[in-house]
Structure formats: C-alpha cells, structure tokens
Amino acid sequence: MLMSKLVGERTKTSPSDAVIKSHALMIRAGYIKLVANGIWSLAMPAKRIASKIERIIREEMDAIDGQECSFPVVMPRELWEESGRYTSIGDEMVRFTDRNNRGLVLGMTHEEAAVHFARDAVNSYQQLPFMIYQIQTKFRDEARARGGLIRVREFTMKDAYSFHISQEDLEQYYGRVYDAYNRIFKRIGMQNFVAVKSDTGMMGGSVAHEYMLLTDVGEDTIVICPHCGLKANMEVAESRLLPLPAEDALAAEEVYTGDAKEIAEVCALLGIDASKTVKAVSFNVRGEDTLVLCFLRGDLEVNEAKLKRVVKKDIVPSNLADSEELVAGNIGPIGLKLKNAVIVYDKSLQGAVNMVVGANKPLYHIKNVSLDRDVDIKEYVDIAKVRAGDLCPVCGQSLTVSNGIEIGNIFQLGVKYTKSMNMTVLNKEGKAVHPIMGCYGIGVGRAIASVAEERADDKGLNWPMAIAPWQVYLCALRIDNAEVKEKAYTLYQTMKEAGIEVIFDDREASPGFKFSDCDLMGIPIRVVISPRSLERGEVELQTRDGDVKTSVAYDGCIDAIRTIIREKM
Secondary structure, eight states: BGGGGGOOOOSSSTTTTOSSHHHHHHHTSSSSEETTTTTEEEEEHHHHHHHHHHHHHHHHHHHHHHHEOOOOOOOEHHHHHHHHHHHHOOSSSSSHHHHHHHHOEEOOHHHHHHHHHHTTTTOBBBGOOOEEEEEEEOOOTTOOBTTTTTTTTTEEEEEEHHHHHHHHHHHHOOOOOOOHHHHHHHTTTOOOOOEEEEOGGGGGEEEEEEEEEEEETTEEEEOTTTTTTEETTTTTOOBBBBOOOOOOOOOOEEOOOOOOOHHHHHHHHHHHOGGGBEEEEEEHHHTSSSEEEEEEEEEEEEHHHHHHHHHTTTTEEEETTTTSSOOOOOOTTTOOOSSSSEEEEEEGGOOSEEEEEEETTTTTEEEEEEEHHHHHHOOOOOOOOOOTOOOTTTOBBBBBEHHHHHHHHEEEETTTTHTTTOOOOTTTSSSSOEEEEEEEEEEHHHHHHHHHHHHOTTBBBBOOOOTTSSSSSEEESSSSHHHHHHHHHHHHHHHHHHOOEEEEOOOOOHHHHHHHHHHOOOEEEEEEEOOOHHHTTEEEEEETSSEEEEEEEEGGGHHHHHHHHHOOO
C-alpha cells in the first residue's frame, strides 16, 4: 500500500468527546470515522486489523469443531415472539415493519436464528453435540454509546451456539470454549485479561463467564481475590462482611432526628457509624404498580443485578415524593403498612443489633433495633455490592476491586430457547427432549479498541505483530533523491513478493512528519531509507516497541525483517 493513496486523514488534534486513548488515537490515526452516534466506518487499516482478528477467531472456532454459518441481520418478529424476547427486551432492540406491514427486528443477538436453523435439521441425539457460529453485523440501540469502538450500536460480532444432549456434555464443551477464548485473546495480543463469573442477563441460563481486559478506563467492575484467585463481575460477586463488634441488645426507642434524612446526616446527629444504620432503597417493577422496598446496612449499596434476580422482574428506581404510604428519608422496617409491595432484606442485617432505622413518620428514627428480634423477617438475601476490603467467601482474605472492559462472554443457556421454540431431539430411549444450549460471543470492534487501549503510549497506537494492519512501515527520506526513490520502490516490491505486509510512505514530507505518522499508526517495524543510509549500503530498522534499533545491509534487510516478524508473532 502506498501512503500517498491511503484514504484517511491523520491529525494531531483529539476529538473533544474522546475520554479514552483508543477512541482518540484511532480517530487521529485515520482508522475510524463517526457516521452517527455509536455507528462507525472503518478505514482500510482498521478493516485489515478486523480481518486478522476474525481469521484468528475462525481458526480457534474450527479447532473446537465449529461450523461457520451466516444468519440474517433482519428477522421476522415471530421468531422472537416464540422465545418471548420480542416483548421482554426493551428499547435497545429495533422493531419495524416492511412494505407488507410484516413485523421485523434487527438482530442484536442470534439465539432465535440458531434454533430456527437447527430445529428442522437435527432430530436425534446422534447428531449432538455440534456448534455453529457466525461473524456477523448486529445492531443494538445502545443508550450510552461511548468510547469509540468500545460501546457502539452497530457492531460485528462472532457468536457461536452449541447444542447438547446432557448438561455434562455442555459443561465439557464449555470448558473447551473457555480455553479457546484464552488462546484467542492471547493470539491477538491482549496481555492483562481475566475470565470472571458473570450475570446471565437477558441471555438467560444458569452459568456465565465474561472475559475482562483489566484497565482503569473500563466501565465494568471486577471483584478479585488475590489470594485464592476468585474472580467475579460486580453484578454477581459475593463477599463476607467484616464482623461488627459484639454488643448486648438494648431496648428500642424513638429518637427525634428532625430534618436529618440522609444516612450521613443521621449518623452525624446521633454520633454513630453508617454500619449501625439500616438504609431503605425503593424501586418499581417496570410496567407494574408494584413497589420493591429494600433494607440493607447503611454503609452498603444495592446491587441492582442481584435484586433483579431475587424479584425475578425488571426494576427501575422509584420516586417517593408523592407517596402516601412512605415518608422518604424516614423509612424503616417496623410498622410498615404497604398494599402492593415486595420487601427484601439484605443478609448484612442478619444478626444485626442496636441499629438505627426510620420510624415511618416525619422527624423520627428508632434506635437500638435488633432485626431478628424486632422485625418478622422470613428470609435474608444477598443484594449488596461488594466493596474492596470485604472478605472473600472462599478463603476469607481481603478482596480487591478493579475496572475492566468486557472483551468476550460465554453462557450455559440450558433449554431456555429450545424449549420455548419447541426444538426437540430423540434421546437414546426414543424420548423427545429439548437440547441444552451454550452460547459464546466476541465483539470484533471492541477487541480492536481493547488492544489499542492496552498497548498505546504517548506517541500513538502500538499494534502487536499478529493483528497489525501492516508489518512494516517503509519510510523513504528525500524521496526526491533518485537513488532513494529507486531503492525504496525496489525494496517495496521485494517485500511484497516475499509476503511481507508493507505500507510505503512515498510522500514528499519531512522526516519528522513521516516518523510521527508511523508512530501514530502503530506499525510494528519501521524501515528507513535515506541518502545517508544508502552511502553505507544500509537501511535503518526500528521496532515500535523499542526492542530493536539497528542498521542492516540493504541487500540483507529482508532476512532481518523476517526474523523480527517471526520473533514478534
């Protein structure tokens, strides 16, 4: 590729809305261009990176017996009505009608299409297990598109679906995919990533893992035990709280707290720690006139993902300003009178004594409340967010909390889709059963951005050899010099014939301008030809990561370049 013909502008100016490195640098390097919110065009360099990532994914999926297919982006609403997700998924799914007024959806995931594809062709346990996969465009009307290619609305994704006759068979195959994902992310150049237990979310199922690239700019929160290796997404992470000092239970009594409503205000007034209060947090069930009222220790926060699993419905924060039943800021578990509510008690309150709770009337709280004694609680459940310093539920040591970018996910779906869509096979006994499914996803664009985010420096992008758009940046200084021009073009052709991927900077520009573009674009090897180097019969070789900086004979540079490529693949 000639640099003079490459479409895409490089600039020193970062976009004002870019809050992470990969977003800013990929725009500055001319790799991506914004079309609309969360929708991007990929220039040739980014497309070449995407193609290399897709090739690695295909190789690893084929190695675990995957069969590549292609499902449609547009699907009839009837498929999604069969699974129940046409109505259960919110505004993030795009629904529309065609000219014949037939309901359609844009695919944001393809479980329904996979079951539809397989259910008429597979009818016996002898055809199981199998895995089908695709690399396909999808659209999700993401409310908070951000971070360049990190969180988008239109995206390319590898999604795979496996079908099994038993849970044991699914678990065995799940382990193969787990290992394949580790190989994929290592091969595309990621370094600091982990697999964590996660929430199954709208996908359904019982077991799920997310692969996370650990980075301060990640918007996912990961709980890690550095002692026993436990790892979990905050949405499902559990912990043990540090025990509070033992004390005798005192008699409960009302106390005047006036305008003090927030936990911090009540604590300051009564001279207590937030861990000695009971916090009330309210939600509504989406689409219903049902209140969900949560009680937990005042120094903790509600984990909404955990709460959704407890109530088994979607929830939204509620506004109690006009409530006739509850006094915002003074809500407590004693004497509650609610008509249509679900009350949830966090396990942090089990055994808690001498706590301060709202009195369910203005201006007052109740102190010295012992939950087990004073409140009729049938069950305590875990609805709290884990904090750094909480104790690991496995080994009892302190937990740490890190940020991460989700780079892939795997789910054990069970029979959620095969049952709802009536896919059956005959087992060994001749009985019709629903196959058990797994699904496995990797976002290609997010993988590009994540590698960029992890490896970029103050000069620009820094692609690993395995996915770099080109392996070599051939830089001719003084291209107006006849010898430089002739030698550079000859070397360019020789590299191409040798199978070396090269972009040739044939522009008439200063050395600093060319070197800056090379660093910004992140090409792994820079080869410089100049009048000075040719006087010595040499070219200069330098790697983007700084490991190599040398001069080699012009006639022997192909072998030297091949050696560097081989060592860095």
